[in-house]
Amino acid sequence: MIVGIPREVKPGENRVCMTPAGAEVMRENGHQLLVQTGAGLGSGFSDQDYYEAGAELVDSPQELFARSAMVMHVKEPQPAEYPLIRPGQVLFTYFHFAASESLTRAMMESRAVCIAYETIESLDGTLPLLTPMSEVAGRMAAQEAAKYLERAQGGRGILLGGVPGVAPAKVLILGGGVVGTQAALMASGLGARVYLLDTRLDRLRHLSEIMPKNCLPLMSSPATIRQLVKEADVVIGAVLVHGAKAPKLISREMLKTMKAGAVLVDVAIDQGGCFETSRPTTHNDPTFVVDDILHYCVANMPGAVPLTSTVALTNATLPYAVRIANSGWQQAALKESAIKAGLNIVNGQVICRAVAEAFSFAFRSMEDILSTESPH
Numbered sequence: 426m427i428v429g430i431p432r433e434v435k436p437g438e439n440r441v442c443m444t445p446a447g448a449e450v451m452r453e454n455g456h457q458l459l460v461q462t463g464a465g466l467g468s469g470f471s472d473q474d475y476y477e478a479g480a481e482l483v484d485s486p487q488e489l490f491a492r493s494a495m496v497m498h499v500k501e502p503q504p505a506e507y508p509l510i511r512p513g514q515v516l517f518t519y520f521h522f523a524a525s526e527s528l529t530r531a532m533m534e535s536r537a538v539c540i541a542y543e544t545i546e547s548l549d550g551t552l553p554l555l556t557p558m559s560e561v562a563g564r565m566a567a568q569e570a571a572k573y574l575e576r577a578q579g580g581r582g583i584l585l586g587g588v589p590g591v592a593p594a595k596v597l598i599l600g601g602g603v604v605g606t607q608a609a610l611m612a613s614g615l616g617a618r619v620y621l622l623d624t625r626l627d628r629l630r631h632l633s634e635i636m637p638k639n640c641l642p643l644m645s646s647p648a649t650i651r652q653l654v655k656e657a658d659v660v661i662g663a664v665l666v667h668g669a670k671a672p673k674l675i676s677r678e679m680l681k682t683m684k685a686g687a688v689l690v691d692v693a694i695d696q697g698g699c700f701e702t703s704r705p706t707t708h709n710d711p712t713f714v715v716d717d718i719l720h721y722c723v724a725n726m727p728g729a730v731p732l733t734s735t736v737a738l739t740n741a742t743l744p745y746a747v748r749i750a751n752s753g754w755q756q757a758a759l760k761e762s763a764i765k766a767g768l769n770i771v772n773g774q775v776i777c778r779a780v781a782e783a784f785s786f787a788f789r790s791m792e793d794i795l796s797t798e799s800p801h
Contacts, residue, residue: 426750427457429493430475431486432464435500437708437723439467439731440738442497442518443746445478447739452479456750459483459493468735490514495754497746499738500725501528512536512772515754517746519543519558522769523670523783524697529770533786536773538754542742544667544777545767552667553763554745556603557737561727563607563663566690569721570596570659571615573688573712579719581658581686586616593617593639597653599674599699600663601628601642604692608661613637620653650674655682662691662699669779670697677701677716685717694722758791765791 428451430443441464443451448458458480462472472482483489490496490509498518502510510516512535520541522529532539542554567585574594576582587593596612598605601623609621613636621636622645623629632642643649654660654675664671671693680702693699694706702715705724712721727734745764749757758765769777774789781788 426494426753427459427492428746428750429489429496430458430460430464430480431489431496431498431506432461433467433499434486434503434505435725435728438500438725438728440499440725440728440735441465441468441470441731442499442735442738442742444468444735444739445470445474445480447743447746448475448478448480450743451747451750454747454751456747457481459489461486461489465735468731470735495746495750497742499728499735501525502532504531507531507535510535510537513538515540515749517542517742517749519695520769521695522777522780524695526784529775529780529784529786532770533773533775537770538768538772539770540749540754540764540767541769541777542767544769545745545763546667547763554738554741554767555665557741558727558734559603559665560607561730561734561737562692563604564611565726565729566604566608566661566663566692567596567611567615567617569711569726570612570661570688570690573690573719573721574658574686576686579686579712579714580688581684583658585612585659594658595653595656596620596659596661597650597657598622598661598663599645599650600665600693601625601632602663602665604665605661605663606632606636608663608692609636609640612659612661613640617659620657622649622653651679651682654679655684657687658684659688659690660700662689662693662703664693664699665696667779670783671699673699673701675700675702680716680718683716683718686719688719688721691720691722692726694724698722768794 460475460480495515515538571585574580619640691703775781
């Protein structure tokens with residue numbers, strides 16, 4: 426199979442979806458890799474690195490899309506790329522369809538095969554391709570919160586961990602999954618007083634056993650959030666509903682009860698955000714203020730640390746990319762439930778229920794699609 430690795434065009438996105446080491450593995454499996462010139466520069470990988478790994482370099486996205494049976498990305502296709510996508514072409518990337526009706530409609534109209542990193546699901550219920558970027562984003566969330574608490578950045582002017590004789594910051598984290606746990610570990614390690622909320626009692630028991638003593642896992646409820654948000658210097662939104670829009674847990678009214686200069690970090694912004702006042706921002710213009718509360722809502726947080734992120738992403742996605750390329754998407758999905766779960770849109774039809782429900786689109790089951798599309 427010919428697999429294309431384009432240069433990312435989303436503003437502030439410096440990651441690339443595959444390292445040269447990954448390109449070598451694809452070649453060893455008998456596949457031809459096309460890499461757009463300059464694709465890896467933001468992550469520290471030169472065109473020569475890819476050439477030496479056996480990839481063919483192409484100058485334009487037009488040539489790359491025209492020749493590739495499967496195109497891999499880091500972020501969702503951008504409007505400038507929509508005309509380049511053709512029916513039956515496999516797109517393998519982060520989509521987060523439920524957060525964007527326009528993207529969903531564009532991919533339906535393209536009649537491409539859209540396999541979303543974020544909905545590939547292992548037998549144990551984990552999301553193996555979402556996990557590495559969630560780990561990066563969670564750790565970054567605490568790092569960015571500490572930065573924007575500084576007065577020069579518009580924050581309250583306090584040190585996250587305090588100093589002897591001065592109380593540390595109070596950090597409220599909504600969601601005890603991968604993002605929330607990593608954010609809590611970082612914030613706790615810096616000395617903050619951390620409240621980590623989740624709705625799953627078994628998860629809270631586990632967190633109580635493994636988290637530092639300055640992190641308090643609590644059962645989440647609207648009343649608990651309303652109470653803690655008044656005391657919080659930082660709120661980190663780390664909720665995830667598999668394939669669907671994030672719930673709005675912090676309302677505009679709650680902002681009026683918060684301390685001026687407090688910081689909100691919405692890691693769930695890729696899925697629509699979990700604060701009512703959130704809107705996507707970029708690394709070039711990362712924050713805005715509503716009711717004296719600083720909002721950080723960068724939609725591709727791991728793009729700020731592209732070398733770490735690219736290596737971590739390739740480690741997770743490469744085995745799946747190899748299996749899809751080896752067997753074709755139909756047979757790969759029939760053989761492996763994880764890849765089947767990654768299918769979101771095929772031949773213009775939405776086959777991810779959460780995406781269909783987000784926009785009241787018609788839903789078609791994966792079994793129907795696979796039986797129709799599978800070669801006989």
